[in-house]
Amino acid sequence: MTVKKRSGKDEGDRVAGICTALRRAIIERALLPGDRLPEDALGERFGVSRTIARHALGQLAAEGLVDLRRNRIAVVAIPTFEDTRDIFDIRVDLERQVVRHLAGKLNDTQTKQLKAIIEAEHEARHGAEGTSIRLATEFHVRLAEMTGKPILIRYVTEICYRAALALAAFGRPHSSECAISEHLELVDIISTGPAEKAAAMMKDHLEAVASRALLQRSGGRSRGLMDILAPYAE
Amino acid sequence: MTVKKRSGKDEGDRVAGICTALRRAIIERALLPGDRLPEDALGERFGVSRTIARHALGQLAAEGLVDLRRNRIAVVAIPTFEDTRDIFDIRVDLERQVVRHLAGKLNDTQTKQLKAIIEAEHEARHGAEGTSIRLATEFHVRLAEMTGKPILIRYVTEICYRAALALAAFGRPHSSECAISEHLELVDIISTGPAEKAAAMMKDHLEAVASRALLQRSGGRSRGLMDILAPYAE
DNA sequence: GATATAATGATTGCATGCATTTTATTTATG
DNA sequence: CATAAATAAAATGCATGCAATCATTATATC
Numbered sequence: 175m176t177v178k179k180r181s182g183k184d185e186g187d188r189v190a191g192i193c194t195a196l197r198r199a200i201i202e203r204a205l206l207p208g209d210r211l212p213e214d215a216l217g218e219r220f221g222v223s224r225t226i227a228r229h230a231l232g233q234l235a236a237e238g239l240v241d242l243r244r245n246r247i248a249v250v251a252i253p254t255f256e257d258t259r260d261i262f263d264i265r266v267d268l269e270r271q272v273v274r275h276l277a278g279k280l281n282d283t284q285t286k287q288l289k290a291i292i293e294a295e296h297e298a299r300h301g302a303e304g305t306s307i308r309l310a311t312e313f314h315v316r317l318a319e320m321t322g323k324p325i326l327i328r329y330v331t332e333i334c335y336r337a338a339l340a341l342a343a344f345g346r347p348h349s350s351e352c353a354i355s356e357h358l359e360l361v362d363i364i365s366t367g368p369a370e371k372a373a374a375m376m377k378d379h380l381e382a383v384a385s386r387a388l389l390q391r392s393g394g395r396s397r398g399l400m401d402i403l404a405p406y407a408e
Numbered sequence: 409m410t411v412k413k414r415s416g417k418d419e420g421d422r423v424a425g426i427c428t429a430l431r432r433a434i435i436e437r438a439l440l441p442g443d444r445l446p447e448d449a450l451g452e453r454f455g456v457s458r459t460i461a462r463h464a465l466g467q468l469a470a471e472g473l474v475d476l477r478r479n480r481i482a483v484v485a486i487p488t489f490e491d492t493r494d495i496f497d498i499r500v501d502l503e504r505q506v507v508r509h510l511a512g513k514l515n516d517t518q519t520k521q522l523k524a525i526i527e528a529e530h531e532a533r534h535g536a537e538g539t540s541i542r543l544a545t546e547f548h549v550r551l552a553e554m555t556g557k558p559i560l561i562r563y564v565t566e567i568c569y570r571a572a573l574a575l576a577a578f579g580r581p582h583s584s585e586c587a588i589s590e591h592l593e594l595v596d597i598i599s600t601g602p603a604e605k606a607a608a609m610m611k612d613h614l615e616a617v618a619s620r621a622l623l624q625r626s627g628g629r630s631r632g633l634m635d636i637l638a639p640y641a642e
Numbered sequence: 643g644a645t646a647t648a649a650t651g652a653t654t655g656c657a658t659g660c661a662t663t664t665t666a667t668t669t670a671t672g
Numbered sequence: 673c674a675t676a677a678a679t680a681a682a683a684t685g686c687a688t689g690c691a692a693t694c695a696t697t698a699t700a701t702c
Contacts, residue, residue: 187478188686212653223687228654229466236470238559244421245654245693260559267501325472325494325570329563336559422656446683457657462684479663479684 192220192230195406200239200250201311201338202304204406207252211240238336251339258340262384265333269314269380270373272330273360275321277369280361284320288361291316295354306350311338313357317364345387353383426454426464429640434473434484435545435572436538438640441486445474472570485573492574496618499567503548503614504607506564507594509555511603514595518554522595525550529588540584545572547591551598579621587617 196216199205216227231248234240241251253261280288291313298305311334318330356379363372430450433439450461465482468474475485487495514522525547532539545568552564590613597606 214653224654225686225688229463232463232466233470236467238562247653247694256557257559260557263505264502264560264563267505268498271497271501323490323494325491326498328472329498448683458684459656459658481664481683 188220188222188226189229189233192216192222192227193233195220196230196234197237197239197335198308199406200342201335202302202308203342204304205250207250207339207343209250211248211250213248237332239339253336253340253343255344258337258344258384258388261333261336261340262380265330265337266377266380268326268330268333269318269376271326272318272321273364273372273376274369275323275326276317276364277367277372278365280320280365285361285365287316288313289358292354292357292361295350295357299350299354307338307341310350310353310357311335341387352386353379356382422454422456422460423463423467426450426456426461427467429454430464430468431471431473431569432542433640434576435569436536436542437576438538439484441484441573441577443484445482445484447482471566473573487570487574487577489578492571492578492618492622495567495570495574496614499564499571500611500614502560502564502567503552503610505560506552506555507598507606507610508603509557509560510551510598511601511606512599514554514599519595519599521550522547523592526588526591526595529584529591533584533588541572541575544584544587544591545569575621586620587613590616 196205196211205211211231213224213227213231216230217224220227231240231242235242235248239251240248242248291309295306295309295313298309314334315327315331318327318334321327360372360375360379363375367375430439430445439445445465447458447461447465450464451458454461465474465476469476469482473485475483525543529540529543529547532543548568549561549565552561552568555561594606594609594613597609601609
C-alpha cells in the first residue's frame with residue numbers, strides 16, 4: 175500500500191504555509207522591496223507546483239506585500255513614502271482600538287505571554303536584525319489577538335506587516351532599544367491604567383517608531399532567491 | 409491574420425472582472441450570506457475555467473466577503489453580530505480619516521460628483537433595494553477615492569463592502585431615506601466646515617446607519633445561482 | 643562604439659484531467 | 673416511518689501542458 179495522503183498529518187493548506195514563510199522572510203528583511211518572486215522558483219523551493227505558489231502570491235498581493243503585474247514576475251511590494259505615512263496613520267487608529275478593548279482586562283497568562291515576547295526582544299537586541307523586527311511585530315500582533323475580535327485582528331496583523339515592509343524601504347537599519355522599553359511600559363499601562371491613557375501611549379509609541387525609523391535610507395543587495403528562502407522553507 | 413488576442417481590447421484581468429461582479433451581487437443582496445458559490449457554476453456563468461473562478465473566490469475570501477473552507481463549496485460569508493459591531497468601529501475610524509483629509513479641499517468637480525451620486529440615491533429610493541444600497545456604498549467609496557491615498561482607499565472600500573454584507577445579515581430591509589439627507593449634509597460640512605466637525609459628523613452618520621439597521625432580521629431564500637448572477641455576468 | 647533590431651530563452655495565463663473528499667441519493671434496517 | 677449505512681454524483685485540490693507574453697542575448701546597422 176503506497177502513501178496516498180501526505181506524510182503524517184501534514185497540513186491541509188500548503189498555500190497558507192508558503193504565505194507564512196514569505197511574510198516572515200519579508201518582515202525579517204530577508205526579502206527586500208523589489209525582490210523578484212518567480213512562481214517556478216517558489217514552487218521548487220517549497221516543493222509544490224506553480225499553481226500553489228501562484229495562489230500564495232495572489233494572497234500576499236491582496237495583503238499588499240507583493241506587487242503583481244500582468245505577465246510580469248511578481249516582486250516584493252515597494253511602498254512609497256506617502257504609503258508609509260498612510261500605513262502608520264491607519265495603524266495608530268487600529269491599535270488604539272486594540273488597547274481600548276484590552277485596557278484593564280489582561281489576565282495573568284496574557285501579561286506573561288507579552289512579557290515573554292519582550293524578554294525575547296531583549297535577548298535578540300544585538301543579534302540578527304531580522305529577529306528583533308519580527309519580535310517587535312509579533313508583540314503588536316499578539317496584543318491584537320488578545321481582543322478575540324477576528325476582523326480587528328486581521329486588519330491589525332496586515333497593517334503591522336505592511337508597516338514592517340515600509341520601514342524596510344525607508345527606515346534606518348533598525349532601532350529596537352527604545353521600542354523594547356516602550357513595549358514594557360505599554361503592558362503596564364494597559365493592565366492598570368485607564369483606557370484613554372493607554373490608547374494615547376500606543377499612539378505615542380507608534381509615532382515614535384515611525385519617526386525614529388523614517389529618516390531616509392534605501393537598500394540594494396543581490397543574492398539568489400533560492401538561498402534567501404532556504405531557511406524559510408521549513 | 410487571425411484574432412490572437414481576445415475580442416476588441418477585452419480586459420487583461422478576468423479574475424478582477426468576476427470579483428467586481430460578485431462584490432456587486434453581494435452588496436446588492438442578490439447573493440445573501442450563506443449562499444453557495446461552486447467553482448464550476450461561476451466558471452460557466454462567466455465563461456471562464458474553474459481556475460479563474462477559483463482565483464476570484466480566493467480574492468474575495470481575502471476581503472472577507474466569501475468563506476472558503478477546505479474541500480467545501482465556497483459560501484458568501486456570514487458575519488456574526490460581533491463582527492458587524494467591529495466592522496463599524498473600524499469603519500468609523502477609517503472614514504473619519506478620509507473626512508479629515510478632505511475637509512476644505514473638495515473642488516467643484518468632486519462636489520459635483522458626490523452630489524450626482526446623492527441625486528441617484530434620491531431617484532432610486534423607491535426602486536430596487538439593491539440599487540440604493542449600492543449607491544449609498546458608492547458614495548462612501550468615492551469619498552475615500554478622493555483622498556488619492558491608495559492604501560486608505562483600499563481599506564475603506566473593503567470595510568464598506570463588509571459593512572454592506574453585515575447589514576444584509578442583520579439589518580432590516582433598508583432605510584435609505586435618512587441616509588440620503590445625511591450624505592448631503594456631509595458634503596456641505598466637508599466643503600466648508602472645520603475638519604474635526606466633519607469627522608464628528610461622519611461618525612454620527614455611520615453610527616446612525618448602523619443603529620437604524622441593526623435591529624435583528626434574518627434572511628432565507630432559495631433561487632438558482634445561475635439566475636441570480638445572470639445580470640452580473642456583463 | 644553606440645543604438646536599433648531580431649532571435650532565443652524564461653515566465654506567466656489559463657484550461658484540462660485525475661485523485662480525493664464531500665454532498666446527495668438510495669437502500670437497508672430497527 | 674424514521675434513522676442509519678451504503679452507494680452514486682458532485683465538487684474541490686492540485687499538477688501538468690500549451691500558447692502568449694516578456695526578458696535577455698546576440699546580431700546587424702549607422
